[in-house]
Every structure is written in structure tokens, then in C-alpha cells.
Amino acid sequence: MSLLTPQRPGGGAHTDSVATMVPDQSRAERTASFDVSAFPVPHGREEEWRFTPVDRLGAFFRDEATGASLTWADELPGGVTLSTVSVEEWRALGVPAPQDRAAAVAAAHSGGVALVDVPAEAELTEPVRIRLDGTDQGLVHGHLLVRVGRFAKATVVLEHTGVADYSEMLTVIAGDGSDVTLVTVQEWDDRSHHLAQHDVVVGRDATARHIAVTLGGGVVRLNTNATYRGPGGSFEGLGVYFSDAGQHLEHRLFVDHEAPHCRSNVEYKGALQGDTARTVWIGDVLIRAAAEGTDTYELNRNLLLTEGARADSVPNLEIETGEIEGAGHASATGRFDDEQLFYLMARGIPEPEARRLVVRGFFASVVGRIHVPEVQEHLMLAIERELAAGAA
Template identity: 50%
Template sequence: MSSVTEAPVTVPGAKGHTDGAGAFVPVQTRSERPRSYAPGDFERPTGREVNWKHTPVDRLSRLFDDVEGDEGGVSIAVSGPVAGAALGIGTAPRGEVFTPEDLPSAIAWSRAAEALYVSIPAAAELDEPVVIESVGGGVDLLAHAHLVIEAQPQSKATVVLRHIGVAQFAQNVEIVVREGAQLEVVTVQQWDDDAVHAASHQARIGRDATLRHVVVSFGGSVVRVNPDVELAGTGSRAELYGLSYSDAGQHLESQVYLHHKGAETTGDVLYKGALQGALARSVWIGDVLIGPDAVGTDSYEANRNLVLTEGARADSIPNLEIETGDIRGAGHASATGRFDDEQLFYLQARGIPEDDARRMVVLGFLSEIVQKVRVPALEAELFAAIEAELALEVGR
């Protein structure tokens, strides 16, 4: 395999401008963020930075230490119709798409000496999903991983990433979707209560190719999954969906970046979250950039949150940058609301008990995302997980 150049792409730090006093303007947009393979090029987050100010950085502190991970911190296994292989640093396609944009992802890049590589053969249509399961071995164990998923031209497949157990886990996921391929990647976080997981997903989609990317987060103390998708080829399409259910004390976060680079590209982003319990927290930040050559673009992003109890909080921040006027459409929306008492009363007035009525409303709200998974067994499992979360709320 050929080698990949590892030189940093940009110099990290804030962008500055001179206004007569030498003042500095901090980086604000996702496209301006510094990227580098070297952990030393990133400052240790304090919580004041634009990409960290909604995150409890103190609970992620182990992932900011540039040290070797623990043996057996997270064990990773591949099952299904395609086997995994290993890619060292500098071996293509590792690094073709991925360049770290924060400290945990840069540390994971350098500390994961070998990346797990899953390649879908050209023109293959897999009837069953490839499952990559990561199992945490202990609450105090630190682990780093880099995963490369490549869908060869005209292939069609689903890859499911499962995360269970407990660990302190920094993970990079690099996704390459070649010309005409159709790839679905579903990442499911069902960690134990004390797990901490920071994941950076970066993808590039080729000409007339499609990526469906689904983030599902239930378990863990802090889970931060940030997808970054580049619609590079003409006619490429990205469907980015997310579902989270945050309990008392949980912090579930996704910062989504969709970059329309090629012409006639299409983007659809929809994330939904439910929250219950004191200090339950969710954060969604959605950035869409329509570049100067992305003529004929059609793009829309939305985030919806349902707050079920007092003391829960959802932050929702959509952003849209457009650098060409020749587009078909672009928009964004965000809504966060409490449980609808009128809707609950309506159902109760028709003889439905209160607990059943609440269950119906929440399941109806979240089912739209579950049904986008398109893996029947996994859909059934996710509905069962939502039912279990609702049972906990009723039990309180």
C-alpha cells in the first residue's frame, strides 16, 4: 500500500486580526478549526474554547493526557461478512480523509499504532451488517483506537459500531465512500454509567455515492460523538441522523459538520433527543458549509429535543454558511420543548393510563430516527432500550 503524508494541515490557535490594538478573534466556525496530527499542536481544553464550552471538560481529563493506553482497556472485535485488517500509521487509506481537529483525536491518532481496517469489496452488496464491537474493560482503563471503513466503488453495506462496558475511550472513525457506493454506518453507545467516550468521525463521499450515518447514544457518563462529513463528489448525498436519551447526570453530545464541496450534492441532518432527571444534559451543534463550487446544493438540518422532567437541559445550536448563490435550497431548524400536558390529557381522556400515554408520546417522538436504521433486529433492540429508559422514569 502507498504511504500517506502526515504533515499538519494548519497551524493551531486562534485566528487574529489587527484593529489597531492587536486584538485576537477566536475561531468561531467549524471550517476554521485548526487540524494537526501532532497532539502538541493543540492546547489542553479549558472549557472556554468554542468547541469545548458546552462540554464538561473536567470529566474528560484522562483523554487529554498524551500517554499510552492501558492493555485491555477496550477490546475490539469484527463479525459479519467482512473481516478486519490492520493499517499502520502512514499506510493508505489511513489518513486519506482523517485529520484530527482536537486534542483527544490527535492523541488517538498517534497512540493507535495500528488502525482496524474494514473494506467493502467493489460492487458487493452485503446482505447482513458488519458489526464492530468495542467492549470496555474497566472504569479506570484508558484506551485509544482508530478505525477505517472503506466502501469500494458501487458497493452497498451496513456497518454497526457497538460500544458496551466501561472505559475512558478516545476513538477516531475514518469513513471513505467511493464512487457510486452506498454505505450506512450506525454507531450505538450503550456504555455502563461511568464510561467516558470521545469519538471523532470524519467521512468523504465520492461521486454519486451515499452515506447514511446514525448516532445512537444511551449509556455512559459523558459521550461526545462528532461527525464531520465532506460531500466531495458531484451528486453525492449524506443522511446524518441521531438519537439520544439522557438520564440524570448524563452528558450526551454531538457536534455535526456537513461540508458541501461538490456540485449537485444533497444533505439531510436530523437529530432527536429525550432528557429526564436532574442534570441530564444534551448538546447538539450543527454546522453546514456550502462551498463556492457546491452549485445546485440541497441541504437541511434540524434538531428536536423533548425535556421530560425538571432539571434537564438541552443546548441546540444550528449554523449555516453559504458561499454560493446558485443552490436549490438550504435551511436549518431547532426546537426544544417540555412534555406536552395537553397531549397527555387528550390521551388520558380517551381512557389511556398516564404512564402508557407518556410512553406513547415519547416512542412516537423518537421512532422516526429508529426507523431510519434499516436493520430490523437493531431497530427492535433500540425500541426496547427506549422502553427501558421510560421504565426508569416511571419508577422514579
């Protein structure tokens, strides 16, 4: 099914989605708090948890510290510093609050916040690299802050590997006029579970990109939120995911346009292979009354490679002002295009190779915008390994 919602004239608020209509309910009304007790333990009937297998995630909701940590390795270009600040210092920066119980627990019990600082006007020629590796040490609460100064340009690559139950808070602050790209790679062992809240705070006239690559993990649920601290900001949310049998990969986005003359563009593409493979994509965009001149669009596409796979896709667009440049969304889930396969096979290309080419073409529009060559190459090789494993 496909849906495209153009800009709606007039000033009335509305909420659209592919799978549900919830009149008179604003995304802005959801609870956001640093207090764990503000969030009851979810049971799976709540709107924000109804797609998630909460019965597999009980440890993430316990209001207690574990003291466990992942193995940390980093590569920091010249001028970039790494330090630790307290949760209180992190909150004093005016960062967004947690938006569900798991995030609130992670923020409360992380024991401190790792701060990666990129100085003002720095222009990094190499990415900041952080690798977090799990060794099955129990539940880990992680907390990371990436702060990029005014007019700086930086790319940060964050990799998650190994076996872990990992509850993560991550905040990216893009200073005024900066250009920031965060690439987060989830390549966990299938025994792992990963719940995360990623907040991207876009400064005045800043450009921020959040790129999610999710290829591994038994349950991965990544909430990405974008907010604006001044006019002229631009946010781009890109994602690629590949779910195998037994995997639940869930990506949720909330773009909160509260400042005027800002833009956002979201594009996520996923492939599913194997019985019980499951993906969920939720895209919420809120254009507040003060956000005149907004230009926003979100797109989700899912490719079902086998029977038994299921993809849920729910774009939501809520508009409180008619004085915008444009707003829309689209979503589609389907199987291989038989005409494409026939065209390739009619020219002597074997079916397995033809399928591989179709999948590569499907992901190309997103992968080509990552702009980190080694990540692009690794991603395409990983996708081809997934395809080969499914064909075996």
C-alpha cells in the same frame, strides 16, 4: 424555541445559530492537524469545548500511549476482510485530519488502524457487526477505518458497551457510487467516558448514512464530520439520544459541502429525564463557493421529560454561494404536549402508557429510517426501559 433559516439569496457568507451569533468566523477556520501540539489542552472556554465538562476528561488530552484495548468481537459477511494498517498508511488515503486534541492523541497513539474492507460491487445482505466492550482497563485509544469499494452496498453496526474511558477515531470511506450505512450505538455503563471523531468521506454519486444511537455513558461527546470527494454525493446524519440524571451526551456535526450538486440531511432527536440530565447538539453546515447546486437541511428536537434537565441546541449555517437548491435548519426544545397526553388519557389510556406512546411517536421518524430491524427493536425497548426507570 424554534428557528428555521431558508436559503439566503446572493453570494455573501453568513453564520446563523440559535444560541449564538459569531460574525466573520468560518467553521472552515478551525484547526485540523495530525500534530497533537497543534491543539492546546482545552480549559472549557474555547468555542468548541464550552459545553463539555473538560474537568472530567483530563486523561484524554495527555500526549502519551496507554497500551490498553477494548474487547473486540465481530461478525463479517462473506467477502468482507479485517486487517490492520499503520497510521501512515491511513493518512496516505487522504483522510480528514483530527479536529481537536483528543482526536489527535487517539490517532497518534492507537498503535495501528483496524481496517474493515468491503470489496467493490459487493452487495451485503447482512450487516457487518463489531462490538467493543470495556472492562474498566483505563484509557483506550481506538482507531477504525471502514472502506467500501465502488458501487458496493453495506451496513456496519458498531456497538460500545461496558465500562471504559475510550478515545476513538473512525473513518468511513464510501467509494464512488456506493451505498453505506454506519450505525454506532453508545450503550456504555454510566461510569464510562467516550470522546470520538467520526469522519464520513462521500465519493462521487455515493450515498452515506451515519446513525448515532446514544443511550449510556457518563460523558459521551461524538463529533461527526462529512466531506465530499466529488459531485452527486448524498449524506444523511441521523441521531437518537436519551439522557438520564448525571449524564452528559454531546453530538457535534460538521457537513462540509465543497463539491457541487451534493445533498445532506441531518435529523437528531433526544429526550432528557432527571435532574442534571444534559445534552448538547451542535450542527455546522458550510456551503463553500464551489458547491453550487447544494441541497441541505438540519433538524434537532429535544423533549424534556422532567424538571432540572437541560438541552443546548445550536444549528449553524454558513453559505458562500447563492447558487444552491436549498438550505435551512430548525431547532426546538420543549416539554410534553399536554394536548396529546389529554387526548390519549381521555380515551382511557393511563398516564404512564400515554407518556410512553408520546415518546415512541417522538422518536419514530428517526428510528424508522435505521433499516436494521434488530437495532430498531432494541432501541425502542431500551428507550422504554429508560422511561420505566425514571418513573420508578
